[in-house]
Amino acid sequence: MAxxxxxxxxxxxxxxxxxxxxxxxxxxxxGSPAALLLTENATREQIDELNTRLGFDQPLPVQxxxxxxxxxxxxxxxxxxxxxxxxxDLVLERLPASLSLGAIGLALGLVLAxxxxxxxxxxxxxxxxxxxxxxxxxxxxIPDFFFGLLLVLVFSVTLGWLPSLGNRDPLxxxxxxxxxxxxxxxxxxxxxxxxxxxxxxxxxxxxxxxxGENRFRVVVGELLPNxxxxxxxxxxxxxxxxxxxxxxxxxxxxxxxxxQLMLSxxxxxxxxxxxxxxxxxxxxxxxxxxxxxxxxxLIDPRVRRA
Amino acid sequence: xxxxxxxxxxxxxVGYRDADGAEVRLVDGVGFTVHEGRVLCLVGxxxxxxxxxxxxxxxxxxxxxxxxxxxxxxRGQDLLTLPERELRALRxxxxxxxxxxxxxxxxxxKRVGAQIARAVRAHHPRTPRAQVLARVEELLTEVGVPxxxxxxxxxxxxxxxxxxQRAVIAMAMANRPALLxxxxxxxxxxxxxxxxxxxxxxxxxxxxxxxxxxxxxxxxLVAQVADEICIMYxxxxxxxxxxxxxxxxxxxxxxxxxxxxxxxxxxxxSRAYAIPGSPPAPTRRPPGCAFATRCExxxxxxxxxxxxxxxxxxxxxxxxxxxxxxxxxxxxxxxxTA
Numbered sequence: 001m002a003x004x005x006x007x008x009x010x011x012x013x014x015x016x017x018x019x020x021x022x023x024x025x026x027x028x029x030x031g032s033p034a035a036l037l038l039t040e041n042a043t044r045e046q047i048d049e050l051n052t053r054l055g056f057d058q059p060l061p062v063q064x065x066x067x068x069x070x071x072x073x074x075x076x077x078x079x080x081x082x083x084x085x086x087x088x089d090l091v092l093e094r095l096p097a098s099l100s101l102g103a104i105g106l107a108l109g110l111v112l113a114x115x116x117x118x119x120x121x122x123x124x125x126x127x128x129x130x131x132x133x134x135x136x137x138x139x140x141x142i143p144d145f146f147f148g149l150l151l152v153l154v155f156s157v158t159l160g161w162l163p164s165l166g167n168r169d170p171l172x173x174x175x176x177x178x179x180x181x182x183x184x185x186x187x188x189x190x191x192x193x194x195x196x197x198x199x200x201x202x203x204x205x206x207x208x209x210x211x212g213e214n215r216f217r218v219v220v221g222e223l224l225p226n227x228x229x230x231x232x233x234x235x236x237x238x239x240x241x242x243x244x245x246x247x248x249x250x251x252x253x254x255x256x257x258x259x260q261l262m263l264s265x266x267x268x269x270x271x272x273x274x275x276x277x278x279x280x281x282x283x284x285x286x287x288x289x290x291x292x293x294x295x296x297x298l299i300d301p302r303v304r305r306a
Numbered sequence: 307x308x309x310x311x312x313x314x315x316x317x318x319x320v321g322y323r324d325a326d327g328a329e330v331r332l333v334d335g336v337g338f339t340v341h342e343g344r345v346l347c348l349v350g351x352x353x354x355x356x357x358x359x360x361x362x363x364x365x366x367x368x369x370x371x372x373x374x375x376x377x378x379x380x381r382g383q384d385l386l387t388l389p390e391r392e393l394r395a396l397r398x399x400x401x402x403x404x405x406x407x408x409x410x411x412x413x414x415x416k417r418v419g420a421q422i423a424r425a426v427r428a429h430h431p432r433t434p435r436a437q438v439l440a441r442v443e444e445l446l447t448e449v450g451v452p453x454x455x456x457x458x459x460x461x462x463x464x465x466x467x468x469x470x471q472r473a474v475i476a477m478a479m480a481n482r483p484a485l486l487x488x489x490x491x492x493x494x495x496x497x498x499x500x501x502x503x504x505x506x507x508x509x510x511x512x513x514x515x516x517x518x519x520x521x522x523x524x525x526x527l528v529a530q531v532a533d534e535i536c537i538m539y540x541x542x543x544x545x546x547x548x549x550x551x552x553x554x555x556x557x558x559x560x561x562x563x564x565x566x567x568x569x570x571x572x573x574x575x576s577r578a579y580a581i582p583g584s585p586p587a588p589t590r591r592p593p594g595c596a597f598a599t600r601c602e603x604x605x606x607x608x609x610x611x612x613x614x615x616x617x618x619x620x621x622x623x624x625x626x627x628x629x630x631x632x633x634x635x636x637x638x639x640x641x642x643t644a
Contacts, residue, residue, distance in 0.1 A: 210366060211478075217424075
């Protein structure tokens with residue numbers, strides 16, 4: 001167990017290091033921020049002054065080492081746009097909004113997928129399966145931003161039931177969360193459906209039927225724990241693209257989360273904010289994967305031993 | 307044979323309909339009787355339909371297969387027309403099953419004890435926890451699992467194959483079934499463990515008085531435990547009788563061939579008989595006797611290729627054979643087993 005924790009911590013640190021490096025390089029590749037931070041007719045002196053202040057007059061390796069040294073000391077660099085404000089503080093301030101939307105959206109998607117699949121298998125209904133998968137695929141075929149706009153058009157503009165922007169109104173989370181959940185739905189429904197069908201053909205399922213278990217017990221009590229293992233694994237792998245999708249959804253609904261912050265930071269070449277945001281996203285990704293591993297171990301005793 | 311009939315299967319056919327709607331029969335018109343407390347062996351090679359027959363009896367047919375005809379009467383009740391709820395009340399209770407592969411027959415993510423406990427709970431949902439635990443321990447002790455309280459808390463992957471099969475038997479015996487169906491319970495196990503498992507089954511039957519249908523292709527096993535025997539070939543029963551009449555006077559060339567393929571100490575030095583060829587696919591069974599192309603009976607005739615032989619009394623009413631030349635098999639049987 002101790003060895004496991006040490007290995008995982010080292011892996012996590014290595015991942016974050018790679019993310020930091022890539023974020024740093026990509027930011028520098030996109031040109032000098034001076035051109036964007038200052039007006040078009042800024043003087044040579046003004047530009048030089050800015051470059052000196054932000055350290056852009058140093059060679060790239062020196063800038064990189066300086067940046068890493070700062071991170072080790074807990075200094076992730078101040079925002080270029082809001083002088084004196086730590087970029088990490090800006091990101092962390094937005095974190096709760098993103099977390100609540102992401103978690104609720106993902107949880108809702110999983111709940112819907114599990115409910116749909118279990119219903120299909122309890123009823124052994126091909127019609128239900130086709131219906132769920134068909135609706136899910138149709139939804140997935142629509143890009144998130146377009147689906148989000150459709151929701152706004154129907155529920156905010158036409159019906160006036162739900163607020164279209166921000167997160168001040170408690171009901172405001174409904175549409176962004178639905179956008180996320182319905183996008184995830186078909187992925188997990190298909191996975192779990194396959195997985196349940198596969199498990200249902202295994203010998204232990206027959207053993208359960210032969211000892212007199214009812215259909216609900218067989219599907220939920222026996223097959224589901226085994227069937228959810230591959231779903232969990234894929235969910236962990238899928239998390240990266242899920243976080244990417246979150247950025248889009250936050251922007252469509254003006255949800256004041258990290259995604260929105262990062263997108264505007266990219267537009268305004270506010271590198272420290274982009275870098276800090278990426279570090280937090282990477283940390284979230286690693287943490288979620290750890291949680292999934294822990295959940296797998298909780299379900300499957302064979303994983304626990306390995 | 308005055309013991310009451312427990313299970314009576316008549317004209318049971320199992321199969322599927324192909325794209326044209328034509329029936330493909332994997333089990334074709336099978337019938338037999340199991341008397342209370344006795345042992346019937348279904349013998350045949352892989353694909354002969356013996357496992358499907360018993361799966362149909364318990365309503366455990368794999369998806370895509372259905373019962374095409376027949377009745378299955380358990381204590382006079384037709385299991386095939388019984389509503390699912392009532393059938394479920396019998397499964398694992400009066401009718402229990404032991405499967406072939408103990409490595410896969412248990413749920414890998416649940417403790418062995420909990421799985422056996424489910425067998426009790428499925429039929430007695432309100433049993434107090436302590437009582438269920440005690441029963442699980444008792445069952446594990448009966449099937450010879452050492453340190454049952456401790457082992458009940460471990461997971462299947464921590465058990466050996468032989469031990470797992472004991473657990474599966476414990477699960478099957480949980481509600482003292484009247485009929486135990488054992489589908490090749492020793493095939494997947496080491497030879498040294500096989501005898502132990504048969505002993506466990508015998509003990510379990512002795513305590514409960516359960517009748518047993520043993521599905522096997524191991525004639526040595528049959529000789530030890532069977533009262534009656536049904537030889538299956540290509541989805542049909544080809545010979546049926548008490549074990550010793552069939553063993554001593556095989557009335558079907560296929561049975562004779564199976565017996566001839568056995569190796570035994572008395573026949574040391576002589577070569578075992580090998581039945582030539584392989585059984586026909588269910589979609590391409592010949593119009594006559596399904597065994598005709600492999601039959602080496604000197605008395606075989608043109609009739610064998612054109613007309614399907616029905617099961618009918620050969621020597622006496624209790625010994626039946628589906629061979630046109632059942633009266634002329636003894637010579638052949640003696641020759642191949644010599």
